[in-house]
Amino acid sequence: MPFSVQSVQHSRRASVDFNNLPFGRVFSDHMLVADFDGRQWTNVGIKPYAPLSLDPSTAVIHYGQSIFEGLKAYRSVDDAILLFRHAENYKRMNNSAMRMSMPEIPRDVFMDGMEQLIRLDSAWVPQGEGNSLYIRPIYFATDPVIGVHPSEQYTFLILTCPSGAYYSHDLKVRIEKTYSRASRSGTGYAKAAGNYAGALYPTQLAKAAGYDQVIWTDAATNTKVEESGTMNLMFVIDGVLVTPSLSASKLAGITRDSVIEIARYWDMPVEERDVYVSEVVEALRNGKLTEAFGTGTAANIATISVIAEEGVDYVVPAVDASSFSTRASRFLNDLKSGKTEDPFGWITRL
Numbered sequence: 332m333p334f335s336v337q338s339v340q341h342s343r344r345a346s347v348d349f350n351n352l353p354f355g356r357v358f359s360d361h362m363l364v365a366d367f368d369g370r371q372w373t374n375v376g377i378k379p380y381a382p383l384s385l386d387p388s389t390a391v392i393h394y395g396q397s398i399f400e401g402l403k404a405y406r407s408v409d410d411a412i413l414l415f416r417h418a419e420n421y422k423r424m425n426n427s428a429m430r431m432s433m434p435e436i437p438r439d440v441f442m443d444g445m446e447q448l449i450r451l452d453s454a455w456v457p458q459g460e461g462n463s464l465y466i467r468p469i470y471f472a473t474d475p476v477i478g479v480h481p482s483e484q485y486t487f488l489i490l491t492c493p494s495g496a497y498y499s500h501d502l503k504v505r506i507e508k509t510y511s512r513a514s515r516s517g518t519g520y521a522k523a524a525g526n527y528a529g530a531l532y533p534t535q536l537a538k539a540a541g542y543d544q545v546i547w548t549d550a551a552t553n554t555k556v557e558e559s560g561t562m563n564l565m566f567v568i569d570g571v572l573v574t575p576s577l578s579a580s581k582l583a584g585i586t587r588d589s590v591i592e593i594a595r596y597w598d599m600p601v602e603e604r605d606v607y608v609s610e611v612v613e614a615l616r617n618g619k620l621t622e623a624f625g626t627g628t629a630a631n632i633a634t635i636s637v638i639a640e641e642g643v644d645y646v647v648p649a650v651d652a653s654s655f656s657t658r659a660s661r662f663l664n665d666l667k668s669g670k671t672e673d674p675f676g677w678i679t680r681l
């Protein structure tokens with residue numbers, strides 16, 4: 332497939348304050364672009380980051396046929412650039428594409444395209460502990476036609492933004508039983524734009540009530556916990572890592588999978604199964620629940636300190652250096668920054 336590279340004349344990098352990077356607002360010089368014209372992939376290559384020109388009838392704006400991914404590139408302690416399990420993002424994006432009736436993205440467009448883009452903008456991968464280059468692949472329908480049907484034409488892009496360390500304070504979360512994010516036969520397992528739009532309102536209500544996030548429950552019975560916001564959800568109960576098993580209503584997080592692998596590597600028992608609201612509350616009451624946390628690319632691991640259910644705030648015990656989530660978080664950070672040997676084969680050095 333022909334691949335064109337059009338570089339910027341003048342880099343914007345010097346105008347960016349790398350000591351003070353807001354998340355998702357500063358974009359690197361270039362982006363990857365690829366179009367599907369209804370029959371084949373065309374215009375594949377790298378271009379200067381710039382606004383798009385879209386017809387007002389463009390399908391994605393009307394019917395939301397749009398998916399995305401999120402991952403990071405890290406600068407290692409020896410100044411190399413490391414990618415973490417990006418082939419998993421490639422697989423997941425094509426799973427999302429299939430659910431949204433979108434054509435499969437070729438491997439060389441996603442994988443080689445991403446690697447070339449990051450090499451070209453390598454000066455944008457920030458140094459320093461916890462800093463990273465956030466990578467955002469997006470894929471959307473571009474037929475300039477009104478009418479509900481799968482688009483014939485699509486655009487695939489990869490944007491990148493340098494981002495500072497993600498310091499999450501401990502989260503107060505509320506178990507949500509009125510609104511659902513996804514149903515067992517719906518689109519929750521796809522990283523599809525509409526799933527996130529639908530989650531905004533219930534999240535806003537939780538924030539107005541003093542919480543940071545919701546814990547989603549299953550749409551059919553509201554008795555089982557599923558995810559927390561846009562993170563997968565994990566608990567340590569009686570020394571066992573307990574997490575809801577994957578299903579069509581849950582996004583299969585790569586951080587989730589990695590944390591499970593790390594637990595097994597450390598001989599910690601893991602249970603992937605239905606997790607009931609009632610047992611979480613019971614374990615909070617009797618002190619058997621010692622850790623609760625969300626997992627996702629942005630935070631790696633975000634500690635949950637309060638879980639609210641039926642108007643009662645339950646406090647999760649504070650973590651310390653020996654807690655599983657603290658150790659797993661450190662291990663993941665050390666893997667991603669090349670400080671520790673990678674026993675899993677998860678790291679690609681560019």
Ligand SMILES: *Cc1c(COP(=O)(O)O)cnc(C)c1O
Binds near residue numbers: 560
């Ligand atoms: C992206 C996402 C996650 C986390 O996935 P990672 O691959 O670990 O970043 C979890 N839940 C939802 C709903 C998500 O969109």
